[in-house]
Amino acid sequence: MTTAQHKIGSGFDARSTAADVLDGIDLTGKLAVVTGGYSGLGLETTRALVAAGAHVVVPARRRDTAEQALAGIDGVEIDELDLGDLDSVRGFAERFLASGRGIDILINNAGIMACPETRVGPGWEAQFATNHLGHYALTNLLWPALARDGARVVSVSSAGHRRSPIRWDDVQFTHGYDKWEAYGQAKTANILFAVQLDALGKDSGVRAFSLHPGGILTPLQRHVPKSEQVAMGWIDEDGNALNPSFKSPEQGAATQVWAATSPQLDGKGGVYCEDCEIAEPSDGDAPGVRGYATDPEQAARLWALSAELTGINAF
Known part of the structure; x- marks a missing residue:
C-alpha cells in the first residue's frame, strides 16, 4: 500500500550522512546501479554502498573520468552510458541484461542543471531529455532485472521542482527558453x-x-x-560556501542512500523525501513537495508522453 506523503519519524535529519543511514545495514550480495556514480553526490553514494557490502555498477558518460574517480574502490564496475542518447541507453541496458544479473537498487542520480539552451536527440530540451527521458528509458529497459528480486528505484529530484510544473503546452521549451524553469520542469x-x-x-x-x-x-x-552563484548567496567571491543550510557531499548523499536501503521504507513507495525523511506536502514557501509533482493523473500523463517520445514502455 502506497504511503501517504507525510513524515514517518525516521530519526535522521539534514545533517545525517550516508554512513549514518547505513549503520547496521548489510548490503553484501546486493547489486546497485548508480548513474553518475563517479562525481559529486553520486561518488559519495557509490562509496557508501560499497562500504556496506554492495557491488555497484556505475554507467558513465565520461568513462575515463569515472575510472580515475573510482580508482582504488573495490566492488565497483564501470560501463558507458550517455543519458542524452537513446542508442547509448539501449546499449548499456542490453549489456547489463546479457549478464543475467538482477538489480536490487537503481539510483537515477546523474543530471545537469541550468545549462544554456541545448538540444539532444530529435530536438529535445537537454535537461528534460537527460534528467528525465534518459532515466525513464533506462529504467524501462532494465525492467526484467529490476522486477526479478523487487528492486528499489530512486529518482534524484530537487527542491528546484518548485520552479516549474510540467509545461504541457511546450515541454521542449521551443518558445522562450529559461534555464531555471527548464531545470524545475525536469525535476x-x-x-x-x-x-x-x-x-x-x-x-x-x-x-x-x-x-x-x-x-x-x-x-x-x-x-x-x-557571479550568479555569488548573487544567489551560494558562495562568496573566493568560492567558499555561504549558505549555512548547505550540506557536505556525505550529508547530501544520505537521503538517496536512505531511500534506497532503509527498512523504514519497506512496503512504502511513490513518495518524495528530503533530509532522510518523507517530506510533507507544501504549496507555499515552506520545505516539502508541490502538489503538481505528486499528482497521479499528471504522473500517468507524463509516463504516456515519455513512452510516446522514446518509443519505450515496459508496461
Missing part, C-alpha cells in the same frame, strides 16, 4: 516518474522514491557562472 518530472513507476511496479515488488538531496556545492553547478 518535477523526476518526482512524477517515481509516482507512476511505483504505481505500475509495486505488484512486482518494485518500489520507487524521489528526493531532494539538499543544497550542496558539487560539479552539478558547472553551468552556473560564479
Whole structure:
C-alpha cells in the first residue's frame, strides 16, 4: 500500500550522512546501479554502498573520468552510458541484461542543471531529455532485472521542482527558453516518474522514491557562472560556501542512500523525501513537495508522453 506523503519519524535529519543511514545495514550480495556514480553526490553514494557490502555498477558518460574517480574502490564496475542518447541507453541496458544479473537498487542520480539552451536527440530540451527521458528509458529497459528480486528505484529530484510544473503546452521549451524553469520542469518530472513507476511496479515488488538531496556545492553547478552563484548567496567571491543550510557531499548523499536501503521504507513507495525523511506536502514557501509533482493523473500523463517520445514502455 502506497504511503501517504507525510513524515514517518525516521530519526535522521539534514545533517545525517550516508554512513549514518547505513549503520547496521548489510548490503553484501546486493547489486546497485548508480548513474553518475563517479562525481559529486553520486561518488559519495557509490562509496557508501560499497562500504556496506554492495557491488555497484556505475554507467558513465565520461568513462575515463569515472575510472580515475573510482580508482582504488573495490566492488565497483564501470560501463558507458550517455543519458542524452537513446542508442547509448539501449546499449548499456542490453549489456547489463546479457549478464543475467538482477538489480536490487537503481539510483537515477546523474543530471545537469541550468545549462544554456541545448538540444539532444530529435530536438529535445537537454535537461528534460537527460534528467528525465534518459532515466525513464533506462529504467524501462532494465525492467526484467529490476522486477526479478523487487528492486528499489530512486529518482534524484530537487527542491528546484518548485520552479516549474510540467509545461504541457511546450515541454521542449521551443518558445522562450529559461534555464531555471527548464531545470524545475525536469525535476518535477523526476518526482512524477517515481509516482507512476511505483504505481505500475509495486505488484512486482518494485518500489520507487524521489528526493531532494539538499543544497550542496558539487560539479552539478558547472553551468552556473560564479557571479550568479555569488548573487544567489551560494558562495562568496573566493568560492567558499555561504549558505549555512548547505550540506557536505556525505550529508547530501544520505537521503538517496536512505531511500534506497532503509527498512523504514519497506512496503512504502511513490513518495518524495528530503533530509532522510518523507517530506510533507507544501504549496507555499515552506520545505516539502508541490502538489503538481505528486499528482497521479499528471504522473500517468507524463509516463504516456515519455513512452510516446522514446518509443519505450515496459508496461
